[in-house]
Amino acid sequence: MEPTKMPTIKEIAKRLNVSVSTVSRALSGHPRIGLQTRERVKALAQELGYEPNQQAIFFKQKKTFVIGVLIPHIREEFFSQAISGIESEAMEHQYTILFGQSFDDTEREKQIVETMRRQRVDGLIISLAKNTVDYTPMMALEKYDIPVVFFDRVPLEKNVNKVFCNLYDVTVDMVKWLMDQDRRKIALINGPEKLTASKERLKGFIQGVSSQKLKVDMQFVENTDLSRESTYTAMEKLLQQKKKPNAIITFNEYVHMDAVQYALQHQVKVNEDIFFGSYANLAITTHIAYPPIISIEQYPYKQGIAAMKMMIDLMTRKQEQKETTSDSMHQELKATLVVSGKS
Amino acid sequence: MEPTKMPTIKEIAKRLNVSVSTVSRALSGHPRIGLQTRERVKALAQELGYEPNQQAIFFKQKKTFVIGVLIPHIREEFFSQAISGIESEAMEHQYTILFGQSFDDTEREKQIVETMRRQRVDGLIISLAKNTVDYTPMMALEKYDIPVVFFDRVPLEKNVNKVFCNLYDVTVDMVKWLMDQDRRKIALINGPEKLTASKERLKGFIQGVSSQKLKVDMQFVENTDLSRESTYTAMEKLLQQKKKPNAIITFNEYVHMDAVQYALQHQVKVNEDIFFGSYANLAITTHIAYPPIISIEQYPYKQGIAAMKMMIDLMTRKQEQKETTSDSMHQELKATLVVSGKS
DNA sequence: TTGTAGGCGTTATCAT
């Protein structure tokens, strides 16, 4: 059985003995076209199952209608939800997603950005690998007039487009809540120091503690590179001190799960001896043995939507005003405190 | 600052006062070209940062180098791992992924397949929505000579390309293992009846029970549509019987978690009063409160790799032999039994 | 060794 060839306007034109431009116009509802001609064309197009070749159109328009999305890991629920948001918003606007994972490897991230540039994506939405500090590869895209939007794991710089949750205020609130539960020896297992997200958490933590008229003990601040080993080391340091913490805030719920694992192995009663607080409030939490007693929702889906909306916006204004609008867009979403699974 | 325009071979040709074909040949290492000409061209190309416009090339070749990947949910770890496998294999071959989720909605699935066809993907890799029984939308692609590979949630039909885990044998083994633990009243909470995966599980279950010289009690077989409510209903029916099961096999680990939730709420000691067995063996399992005591690994990453490899294969032979090779490819991976978290 | 020309599918700008 011969594969059906995709019909083209040329094909239709030939069969109807009219010119391609007539067909093109008839199909696109051009006003000045004979009523019967239009009908004949449409009928045949229908019959042949004609579909315009988007590739050809995009090529002509110098657009691909593809947005590159580059994230650290799809396996983290946070990012898979973010992708869903991005995808649904993209679909609304006829855009499609070109998907890539950096696996938190800056080198790989750079490569993928390059690949995406070669593929001529119309824009790039990216959440940075944990150690990335050099944004030249992404900025290179902007040189070629390809908009770049960062989300969640964003650069500190002012002059970039970004969507993120402000974690400062809500971290202060979390510390306050723990204090209200009579937990005054609060420790923090923070993420990689370079991450904006880590810096915000730390600032909020310090502010939260000091606002209670307490002195911040830097012995109570550890970092993890997000690996299990590193988190174990952090826990070890915290539990070895003569003054042990009675509350621990972890960077996210994956760190939380590792920290809890360690705690259980060392005869610590989770959420009794030590209260655990965390960030993310993932759906998974419902099913784990020892969820954090308090957590911070960062709305990955909403962030995805917002990032894509910003992208559309950037591309639209790129089209409309030729002049270089070099201001960057920032969008800050408000994170929310969630106590023991209740919203 | 003016956006740097992407240079084209035409641009290079003009600057060097040679023809575009000379530039094209020089760049592609064509043999019969003047050494100095070649060098001059390459030098300028380098200087301008020339990159061939893949869109144009693909357009000419009538190829997009994009493979559509359509899955039910990215949030399920099984699928996110499968995607990773697909992606890494695709990258090896310069292909990129166009990503879509059906959210287990057949109507949406159909729409996305349509969109992907219009986008002229070179192939489609798909894992079906749970209720899908009509494959015409996908088969339509094959009519247009676009290869389709199903994975994991595949149609029963023989004449389709598919990659999947054979669950029959391993299900028999799981039943046998439970019997060996002296659990003879084994129940099954199966998935949607239409799924091949469900049918296989059921066949394996029945075979496993009968091979132990026991009569299969269909009172012990329930179905869930994978929603929590539906699973609760199934559990309710099972626990209400006068002869209660002392082992329950669930369709996958999401169903497992819901079933366990229900059990706990009804004073059942998990993995004591009732042993729980399941399918998938997800990484998540490490962290949940009551993991199944025995589980079946279905190798999502490997399935992804295999599906993409099959796709490459299909596309290659499509190119090479014009003749219609209408045989379909099947690949069956062997699933593995995993006892209480040990591999 | 290098240039010319045609074509991929579509739309836009001229003519007629």
Add this chain to the structure above:
DNA sequence: ATGATAACGCCTACAA
């Protein structure tokens, strides 16, 4: 109201 033609970026058969 319709047709002819150029253009998008690249490749390639053919010509010189």
